[in-house]
Amino acid sequence: MPEFHSLKQYDVDLDVFHANVLRMGCMVENQLDNAVTCFRNRDLILTESVIGTLQEVNRLEITLDSECRRLIVRHQPTANDLRVVMGTNKVVSDLERIGDEVRKIALSAKDLHLSSEPKSIAHQDMLNQLAGLTITIVHNALDMFARLDATYSDDLISEEGIITMKFRFLSKRLIDEMTDVWRAEPATLNVLWTIKALERITDYAKNIAEQVIFIVDGKDVRHAKIEAA
Template sequence: MIGEHSSKQYDSDLETIRSKVLLMGGLVERQFQEAMNVFHNGNIAAGERVIKDDDQVNLLEVELDNACSHLIVRRQPTANDLRVVMATVKVITDLERVGDEAAKIARTAIHLHKRGIGSIDHSETVRVIATAAADLLHDALDALARLDEKQAIKLISDDAIIDRDFRSIMRNVITYMMEDPRTISASMDTLWVAKAIERIGDHAKNIAEFVIYIVEGKDIRHTDYAATHLDAGT
């Protein structure tokens, strides 16, 4: 009876943590979306709110890290249970970094629009990569909520598209600066925004990898696991 009670309490504690992780995911999704709106429309007040919202994300990171540490100490999970907790800690870190990148986008957008420069001629290209990264983040969180391994595998390969698009933006921006040196400052700011978006895609991919780690117990980081499984039709 003691073991059964302990197990039920562990499940309850873990579910509370999972719910707050998904809440944190929703917060950084919104933060990213609003930061991109600031980049496109120049709403400085909205940008300042995005930056301020990062404090809430940071507090959640600390709260959840502490909750996971206490869960390990109190319940002493082993095997699969410990794997879930460890993966959750890593997901929390990636979500906090998404919030950091969103705040960086907001700061850069404010800087651009305060100088009256705007996002020069790369706005639509940046919008495309931002939409792809936002979709990747949303779907990674959905895969985490449902522990959907198949969806997670597909998302890992999708990140390569974002990386490719970022390299294209970088080449175009460099060409733009060479042709008109007066655009160097605005072009560099736009490139920083694109890089922040690319990093958000990386963090979303990390979350998908941790879904696979939870489900299969395989650490697939720095491997071709996704490409192999997609080719095999799994």
């Protein structure tokens, strides 16, 4: 972590906080991969495991929030120190939101498993590709946070924008197809919900990258385009 504080205990507590956030990130990343596998293979047992683990993620978010408050009360960090703590805590919030979207994917997979519809899903290949890109961008954002390295943040943020356009293209294509036949197949709706969840996950991964920039450089780039307009 950046050396902004003279108290050794503060550094230790901050390192522990950072490590616990990474543990939460690892859990979320693993369950995202599992949820995508559930959706692809309709694995009901793995689906239930994903949902159960995500409940633990929610409990961990509450624990980390309390840990953050104790850190602030105990050490009363200011300036750069406070920026590191608050930026890290915002990463916790984004991880919890990713967990919520992963749960939606798992529930869609469960719904598909319990349905009597054919195993094939509309545009499965494209969905698999986008899911893979989502997993990669989450992994890269967490790697940035683990190393507190904002070097590749611009690339990640740009990549998120490209992936979002692909998600919207596929969503429009599915909606147009349903409009043509004047009906919405349950499987197609599950694909749409999964696409939306994956799109939101990439957005939260971008938020994590932006928080790394804030922690390392003190720059708030969330609304840079708005301010530049």
